[in-house]
Amino acid sequence: MALAESDTMQGAKVEKPQGYWSGVGSRVVRDPVSMICLGVVLLLILSALFAPYLGLPDPYKGSMIARLKPLGTEGHLLGTDEQGRDMLARLIYGGRLTLFIGLMPVVFAFFIGSALGIVAGYVGGMTNTIIMRIVDVFFAFPSVLLAIAISGALGAGIVNSLVSLTIVFIPPITRVAEAVTSGVRALDYIDAARATGANAWTVIRVHVIGNVLSPIFVYATSLTSVCMILAAGLSFLGIGVRPPEPEWGLMLNTLRSAIYINPWLSALPGVMIFITSLCLNLLSDGLRSAMNVRD
Amino acid sequence: MSATDLSPSQDQAIKPKTAAPESRDKGGPGQPLVIVRDLQKHFPVRGGVLGRTQAVVQAVDGVSFEVKKGETLGIVGESGCGKSTTARLLIGLIERDKGEIIFDGQGLGERLSLKDLRKDVQMVFQDSYASLNPRLTIEDSVAFGAKVQGLDDPNGRARSLMARVGLDPDRFAHRYPHELSGGQRQRVNIARALAMSPRLVVLDEAVSALDKSVEAQVLNLLSDLRKEFGLTYIFISHDLNVVRYISDRILVMYLGEVVEVAPVDSIWREQxxxxxxxxxxxxxxxxxxxxxxxxxxxxxxxxxxxxxxxxxxxxxxxxxxxxxxxxxxxxxxxxxxxxxxxxxxxxxxxxxxxxxxxxxxx
Incomplete structure (x- = not known):
């Protein structure tokens, strides 16, 4: 009877099979690029979190006589900005706001967009049409323009930046969530689950979410770098964070005028944005390939 | 672990939890389990700017048949003749446009709600991989229906049924679908259908994707289970020999209509x-x-x-x-x-x- 099948199985692994997430984890750990990027991102987040305990100079305290000191100046490792404030301190403190308004909108948009997309994809029909056409309206604008328009309408400020960036990222995440969910919806195991008499919410919770969340998640992580650049852009334009708060985009703006006097110094906030978004992008790529195994 | 070396105690372990078929039998032995009358399903083909209906695909058009209690009705026909649509209509996965489905004397939508019907009717799909959630362990997949229906000890049921279909629960319960072979996965699907203790199981090309030796094992398993649990099968296939082996009667469909229904021997003698x-x-x-x-x-x-x-x-x-x-x-x-x-x-x-x-x- 089933002997042919069983024999081959006995030759195979006998140990307890690995769970899905531990498998993903072990594959990420084995990927050096992902691990380096993860290290950099963690370093940035931790240094931003623990900035007050690092023994840095006050990032708000300027000095008229110590303005635009070059890199490597005694007491100011990365020099000083146009008001004589310590650059290293401002970059590390700046990471707090920049990372916050760079990551939080994607987190919010991930939850809202996934919910909308899963409902649209699972229910289909009229509900799908209504949700997706509204999303399409937002999609029609380039994301930079939309962020500027909403921020401009709401006025400058951190909360308004968060709101406008969240709105910018809901449509693309909804799109992806809807596409993945409609694909899963058509599979037999959803039909089998419905045939048990389970209601839509139970089917979504047990059978849909687990199978659609990882592609949406990977997509969302790739948006974090875009979001950071957009947030910095809003601050650069003066409709995001207001001075004297340290924020990389804003710092890039205020140091712009010093580019002929001390080009290395004015490039530093840009370097930080570049490194962070690059690492986030590579990390999301690594995550994508680690999740994309299955058989 | 083979399907044959089961101790009787394992079989006994399942039986008491399954509601005895007699107690759920509402119409008596003479009442056909399923009567389908003039079942019709037309799918609209939408197109154009406003998504208006451009045409209708007459997938199932006026199909009528009966399934007696305890028998196996084989449904055969070319691809696209409406076999699978009929199956999905029967278990309420798609809504019918017209016609009656009478389950054990109770009309669906009249005395019998869809929710009640789903306690009694289950389906096994052709694609054994697509019909299992890749993120759930085998045990969770099998136990899901029992949990939804609030049956007691869903995981215990799942494990005993896994044993019954020839999968050692200690070795397979915590595996994921991609770690199983096609035949093993189809056994899981059968166990999942049985975990709801249905009275009617619709097998939609359930063995078509398996290789011949595994197909034979699964067919034998299905015959054994039918006797053991007092099941009624609707067996959809395009393989006439398989249908002959397992069915009592055969129904032939062509383009959404029934063209012939007959006992197996009779149709084999004369088409x-x-x-x-x-x-x-x-x-x-x-x-x-x-x-x-x-x-x-x-x-x-x-x-x-x-x-x-x-x-x-x-x-x-x-x-x-x-x-x-x-x-x-x-x-x-x-x-x-x-x-x-x-x-x-x-x-x-x-x-x-x-x-x-x-x-x-x-």
């Missing part, structure tokens, strides 16, 4: 509908001297969006006459064999076909 005859003659013979020399049927089935008028088979039928193009044949018992039903003017003496009442010529 009363020309379509059934071509279907049977398309079976490869094991005897090289008896090889098929010319195609029994040429071309593809007509488009179900605009099916032929009259008898839907007349465009490909060798015996078609004028009457076949206009008049729809009725499904009726053959003279001398009332259990054998066919929808063909050749058998209806009053149809007006030149050879009416003579049966299908050789």
């Amino acid at each position: 009363a509908h020309p379509y059934t005859r071509s279907l049977f003659s398309a079976m490869p013979s094991m005897d090289p001297d008896n090889r098929t020399q010319e195609p029994p049927l040429a071309g593809d089935p007509p488009n179900p969006i605009d099916p032929p008028k009259g008898c839907r088979f007349h465009t490909r039928c060798r015996f078609a006459s004028e009457v076949c193009k206009t008049k729809v044949p009725k499904l009726m018992g053959l003279s001398g064999n009332a259990d054998h039903l066919a929808a063909c003017h050749l058998h209806d003496a009053t149809s007006g076909h030149p050879k009416a009442g003579q049966g299908v010529p050789q």
Whole structure:
């Protein structure tokens, strides 16, 4: 009877099979690029979190006589900005706001967009049409323009930046969530689950979410770098964070005028944005390939 | 672990938890478990700017049949003839446009709600991989239905049923679908269907994707389970030999309609509908001297969006006459064999076909 099948199985692994997430984890750990990027991102987040305990100079305290000191100046490792404030301190403190308004909108948009997309994809029909056409309206604008328009309408400020960036990222995440969910919806195991008499919410919770969340998640992580650049852009334009708060985009703006006097110094906030978004992008790529195994 | 070396105690462990079929039998043994009358499902083909209906695919059009308690009804037919749609209509996965489904004397949508029907009817799908959630362990997949229905000890049920279908729960319970072979996955699907303790199991091409040796094992398992749990099967397949092996009666579909229904022996002796005859003659013979020399049927089935008028088979039928193009044949018992039903003017003496009442010529 089933002997042919069983024999081959006995030759195979006998140990307890690995769970899905531990498998993903072990594959990420084995990927050096992902691990380096993860290290950099963690370093940035931790240094931003623990900035007050690092023994840095006050990032708000300027000095008229110590303005635009070059890199490597005694007491100011990365020099000083146009008001004589310590650059290293401002970059590390700046990471707090920049990372916050760079990551939080994607987190919010991930939850809202996934919910909308899963409902649209699972229910289909009229509900799908209504949700997706509204999303399409937002999609029609380039994301930079939309962020500027909403921020401009709401006025400058951190909360308004968060709101406008969240709105910018809901449509693309909804799109992806809807596409993945409609694909899963058509599979037999959803039909089998419905045939048990389970209601839509139970089917979504047990059978849909687990199978659609990882592609949406990977997509969302790739948006974090875009979001950071957009947030910095809003601050650069003066409709995001207001001075004297340290924020990389804003710092890039205020140091712009010093580019002929001390080009290395004015490039530093840009370097930080570049490194962070690059690492986030590579990390999301690594995550994508680690999740994309299955058989 | 093979399906045969089960201790009787494991079988006993399942039985008491399953509600005895007798106690759920509402209509008595004489009442067919399922009566389907004039079942119809048309799918709209939408298009254009406003998504208006451009055409309708007549997937299932006026299908009627009965399934007696404890029997296996085999449904055969070409791809796209409405077999799977019929199955999905039966378990309420898609809504019917017209017609009645009467389950054990209770009409669906009248005395029987869809929710109640789903306690009694389960389905096993063709694609054993697509029909299992890749993120759930085997045990969770099998136990899901029982949990939803609030049956007691869903995981215990799942494990005992896994043992019953020949999968050692200690080794397989925590595996994921991609770690199993096709045959093992299909056993899981069967266990999942049985975990709801259904009375009717619809097997939609359940063994078609398996290789021959595994297919035979699964077929034997299905026969054993039917006896053990007192199940009724609707077995959909395009493999006539498989259908013959497992079924008591066979129903032949063509373009969304039933063309012939008959007990297995009767249809094997005599195919009363020309379509059934071509279907049977398309079976490869094991005897090289008896090889098929010319195609029994040429071309593809007509488009179900605009099916032929009259008898839907007349465009490909060798015996078609004028009457076949206009008049729809009725499904009726053959003279001398009332259990054998066919929808063909050749058998209806009053149809007006030149050879009416003579049966299908050789």
